[in-house]
Amino acid sequence: MDKKIIVRMAPSPTGNLHIGTARTTLFNYLFAKKYGGKFILRIEDTDKERSTAEFEKNILDGLEWLGLKYDEFFKQSERTEIYRKYLKKMIDDGFAYISQETPTEEGQRNEVVRFKNPNKKIVFDDLIRGQVEFDTTELKDFVIAKSLEEPLYHLAVVIDDFEMGITHIIRGEDHISNTPRQILIQEAIGATRPIYAHLPLILDNDRKKLSKRNHGEAVWIDFYKKQGYLPEALLNFYALLGWNPGTEQEIFSLVELEKTFDIEKVQKSGAIFDEKKLRWINKEHLRLYEENSKKEIEKRIKNKFANTDINSKIVNLIFERIEVYSDVDKLIEVGELDYYFNEPELDSEKIAWKDSNSIEAKKHLTKILDVLDDNEAIMSYAELVGKGNVLWPLRYALSGKDKSPDPFTLLEILGKEKSTERVNKAIGLLK
């Protein structure tokens, strides 16, 4: 094919940027990049009642945040003249007609424009699914416009795709049954037929299409942004939902995806959204950009503890145990990091290791009190009298927590002075 590839994403601003929309956008974007084509963003706001400027902004902002850039931008609400012209011609040519109706619902018109269905068999090729066949008879004479100035979805889509020279339509599988009526309209206006590729859907744990109704905000990109996911990790995850390169690589930057992506390798069946895998991918991306990640971690700590001195050791430690930035806040909130920010409150019962006793613990802690800056000395003593008998009391004295990093890490983070203080305090609590 030597014609330049042109694809488009056509979201409707009747809701915030949905993860399914983001995923479809990504596939369009990757396809265009791969073949040096053009990627158009078109806002489908023909429904004036449901479309809002806020939703449009949310979609645009979201795509920008994700890093999915488009080459051209259109809004259907600014193109009514074009649709009108086509509509008029369709009516003149006998492909459509003005129909008198008896409204059955509020807001319905007495007069709409219907498409004159030729009732034929439509066969089209889908890049992902192969040949798909439909009989359009059951579609009847469907409505394509409320009036000459108010085109409906199917009409506007077909006209725009034709006018904009769209060569490939890459969209969700939920549109597959829209395809035959759109092809019918194409034939009526003499448009060339683009190549279709219907992507498998992103499913929830019940194998159902992800819906706002069942999942609330978790279907919006914003939700993941707020959680502190990295845009590139999100993209990486979406790409792997329904596609894989055939190699064993799983972590990709956007640029790598651009090079590797191949629509022929897209899966046919729907894929369940697995948050655990997303978190893992995000962690891997966090590590890819270690410097930035650590800066963000520091920022988040400072948000909570403005006056605390933050050493790089605690940042490293947090970096090692988070998957998403919001985990930093969580660690602080549940108090897992309290040993760093506050003096620990010790429970004298917990100081000794389970098969030891407080007399022993006191002895061991006293013994190592003078060598707290000498890991080897502590270790060799611990090996002599039993590691748990020394290491556990030490760790607990320093952290006051059931769970914490190991004593040597703690010693390093806290420094000699603080450590000595805390160990002394523990010794004081023991009989």
Place this chain on the structure above:
RNA sequence: GGCCCUAUCGUCUAUCGGUUAGGACACAAGCUUUUCAAGCUUGGAAGCCGGGUUCGACUCCCGGUAGGGUCACCA
């Protein structure tokens, strides 16, 4: 219900007629400065069912079953 799409470990997937059916997430166990995290090692875990085609089917064909999508004067 009609029409359409789909079907490999719990999940995402590799396999494009001949493999001990591979990897990743998750899970379990072990190792480590006896807790936690990370890391490393190991382990369990899959071709929906029934017919064909073929020397040989996870792979091709047909049927069934199951799941999903869609049936607006929304997109």
